[in-house]
Amino acid sequence: xxxxxxLAELNPLLSGAEHEIIWLASHFLxxxxxxxRQNRDYDVSPAQEQQLRAAVACRLSGQPLQYITGVQPFWxxxxxxxxxxxxxxxxxxxxxxxxxxxLPQGQKLEVCDVCTGSGAYALALKQxxxxxxxxxxxxxxxALNVARQNAAKYNLNIDFRQGNLLNALIPGxxxxxxxxxxPYIRNNAIxxxxxxxxxxxxxxxxxxxxxxxxxxxxxAGAYLNPGGYLLLETGADxxxxxxxxxxxxxxxxxxxxxxxxGYDRWVQGVWKGE
Numbered sequence: 710x711x712x713x714x715x716l717a718e719l720n721p722l723l724s725g726a727e728h729e730i731i732w733l734a735s736h737f738l739x740x741x742x743x744x745x746r747q748n749r750d751y752d753v754s755p756a757q758e759q760q761l762r763a764a765v766a767c768r769l770s771g772q773p774l775q776y777i778t779g780v781q782p783f784w785x786x787x788x789x790x791x792x793x794x795x796x797x798x799x800x801x802x803x804x805x806x807x808x809x810x811x812l813p814q815g816q817k818l819e820v821c822d823v824c825t826g827s828g829a830y831a832l833a834l835k836q837x838x839x840x841x842x843x844x845x846x847x848x849x850x851x852a853l854n855v856a857r858q859n860a861a862k863y864n865l866n867i868d869f870r871q872g873n874l875l876n877a878l879i880p881g882x883x884x885x886x887x888x889x890x891x892p893y894i895r896n897n898a899i900x901x902x903x904x905x906x907x908x909x910x911x912x913x914x915x916x917x918x919x920x921x922x923x924x925x926x927x928x929a930g931a932y933l934n935p936g937g938y939l940l941l942e943t944g945a946d947x948x949x950x951x952x953x954x955x956x957x958x959x960x961x962x963x964x965x966x967x968x969x970x971g972y973d974r975w976v977q978g979v980w981k982g983e
Contacts, residue, residue, distance in 0.1 A: 710758050712751040719765050729774060733764045736778040771902040784833040789858050793851035795911040797829040800968040801890060804942045804975045805833045807966055808888050811938050812838045821846065821932065823874055823889035823925065826911060828856030828867065830888055835865045844868045846877035849910060875928050883934045890942040891921035919950055926954040935982030945972040952976050
């Protein structure tokens with residue numbers, strides 16, 4: 710079957726979301742997106758046609774594109790993603806950029822990524838600062854399996870640990886930076902259908918969305934060197950609340966930053982020590 714005929718048939722099923730059908734066609738035909746746009750006379754094999762039709766059916770059922778293809782671009786990676794992990798978003802790259810300002814080139818610092826999920830934070834930081842030692846934690850062993858696959862895919866040495874937030878760590882372990890993208894959506898939030906397909910354990914942060922921030926703010930100091938940083942990704946309306954929690958638990962020099970869309974995206978504090 711010719712590609713142009715197949716796309717003409719499938720595109721209306723996705724309500725004219727041409728970028729989605731191009732993404733799916735590129736993935737399952739294993740050609741670039743520009744090739745999909747420019748080579749509409751491409752001959753699609755019966756097996757490829759079947760795969761693409763099945764993918765469109767999954768999308769119509771509300772499944773996220775990233776779970777259908779099993780891939781999500783993030784930083785310089787094409788990360789493996791499954792329904793066991795949150796899909797990394799581009800706005801999280803702003804947190805990586807901030808973390809890198811706290812990790813000078815050439816210094817062998819200790820870093821911990823809490824709620825690592827697919828390993829997005831940990832992989833990006835290890836790639837940009839190869840000299841750091843990085844530990845990545847998650848409560849979900851299934852998520853850690855995905856993160857390990859991503860680390861192996863890009864040959865990055867990361868110490869993965871299973872456990873509930875910082876309980877995954879050996880008591881007495883100290884870090885120069887703890888970074889986290891914890892669950893922060895309010896339990897009663899109304900979400901798009903495809904977001905609801907993502908693991909609830911990675912999305913919801915209690916009645917006010919702040920449960921995990923309370924726990925991290927209250928326990929991170931025990932795992933930070935004096936002068937170490939706690940850097941947290943936040944929701945767009947959580948800057949003041951998270952900043953207050955850090956101040957309440959002994960952090961100083963609290964600052965915040967925005968993502969490229971202009972929304973508040975991260976809060977950080979410095980651990981002054983006991």
